Every structure is written in structure tokens, then in C-alpha cells.
Amino acid sequence: MPADDLPETFHVTTAEQLRAVANLTRHRIMAVLRFEPATITQIADRVGLAKGSSSYHVRLLxxxxLVTVVRTRKVRGVTERYYAMAAQSIELPDPGEGRPDVLMRNAVADLEAAPADGTRQVRMAHLRLTEEQFTQLGERLQALADEYRDLSDPSLPDASLVFALFHPATRVQAGGDAE
Structure with missing residues (x-):
């Protein structure tokens, strides 16, 4: 199934789906399948897993x-399945106050696992924005991410873009006054 035929968004709504997405290995498998279908063997090679482990995680997905078989072919009497994402993007429920954000946790793990001598662009900025500016910035960041996702070429090396725009929790000073 070409990416154009995929639904735009898959909404994670069940505990089973959330558990499937929350696992770092399955997160990495979904990253492999983001741009092109792959077999269990291809997934195992790209993620650095044994075929059995790869198969287990793909079955859970x-x-x-979250993933689906998009084509099959016979190879020496065995049916080879090609898996792809079930949608162009996945939307997770809000984790709620004080709970870890699955995407950010997995993104940080991927960043930490990236080669130290590789090219990275990591920045953090503290801003003071009106609600209108906050909304505008969020929309611009999403549009930029969408623009570059559309330009992605599966033959090129992977690159990950992660952004989080949020209002931090109000900190309470020792005397009990909010900062």
C-alpha cells in the first residue's frame, strides 16, 4: 500500500495500543517502517535484533x-510478509500531569544512543509568549516538520526531529509563593 493510500492519522485509544507504542524497541521498528515496507529480516537488520525478537515485536504492533501486512511473496516455499505503518502518523493521548510522555522518552533514548561523533542539532529555548504566539509557533513547527517529511527520500539516512512546545509547571519557592 503506497503511503498516499494510508490514513492520515492513527489515534491510539486502547491500553494495548499504548503499551505497544511505549516500548523503545517497537518505537524503533515503527521508525524503520515509516517510509517503506520491510520484512522481519530487514527490520531485524535495521534495528539490530534477532529475527525472533523482531517477529515478536512486529506481531504485537x-x-x-499500528502496522499491517501490505504485501506477501513466496520465497523458497515460505511466505515473506512486508509490513508497513497503518497510518502516516500516530497520535497519542495526552499523558496527563506528572506522567511521562512516551514520545519524548523514546526520542531522548534514541538521541542518547546516537553516535557521539554524529551530526546533531540539539537546542533548548525558554520563551515568553502570548497564547496567540504560542499557538502560532506550534503551527509553524508542525508545518515545517510536515514539509520535510514530504521531502523525505527512503534512500537517504534517517534523521529524527523532535519538538516539544509546552508551558512548564509553575514552580513553588521554599516560602510557598509561586515564581
Missing amino acids: ERAG
Whole structure:
């Protein structure tokens, strides 16, 4: 199934789906399948897993509806399955106050695992914005991410873009006054 035929967004709504997405290995498998279908062997090679482990994680993703078989072919009497994402993007529920954000946790793990001598662009900025500016910036960041996702070429090396725009929790000073 070409990416153009995929639904735009898959909304994670069940505990099973959330558990499937929360696992770092399955997060990495979904990254492999983001741009092109792959077999269990291809996934295992790209993620650095044994075929059995790769198969286990793909089955969990498939059962949760996050990946799907898009084509099959016979190879020496064995049916080879090609898996792809079930949608162009995945939307997770808000984790709620004080709970870890699955995407950010996995993104930080991927960043920490990236080669130290590789090219990285990591920045953090503290801003003071009106609600209108906050909304505008969020929309611009999303549009920029969408623009570059559309330009992505599966033959090029992977690159990850992560952004988080949020209002931090109000800190309470020792005397009990909010900062």
C-alpha cells in the first residue's frame, strides 16, 4: 500500500495500543517502517535484533493495529510478509500531569544512543509568549516538520526531529509563593 493510500492519522485509544507504542524497541521498528515496507529480516537488520525478537515485536504492533501486512511473496516455499505503518502518523493521548510522555522518552533514548561523533542539532529555548504566539509557533513547527517529511527520500539516512512546545509547571519557592 503506497503511503498516499494510508490514513492520515492513527489515534491510539486502547491500553494495548499504548503499551505497544511505549516500548523503545517497537518505537524503533515503527521508525524503520515509516517510509517503506520491510520484512522481519530487514527490520531485524535495521534495528539490530534477532529475527525472533523482531517477529515478536512486529506481531504485537500488528495486533494493536499500528502496522499491517501490505504485501506477501513466496520465497523458497515460505511466505515473506512486508509490513508497513497503518497510518502516516500516530497520535497519542495526552499523558496527563506528572506522567511521562512516551514520545519524548523514546526520542531522548534514541538521541542518547546516537553516535557521539554524529551530526546533531540539539537546542533548548525558554520563551515568553502570548497564547496567540504560542499557538502560532506550534503551527509553524508542525508545518515545517510536515514539509520535510514530504521531502523525505527512503534512500537517504534517517534523521529524527523532535519538538516539544509546552508551558512548564509553575514552580513553588521554599516560602510557598509561586515564581
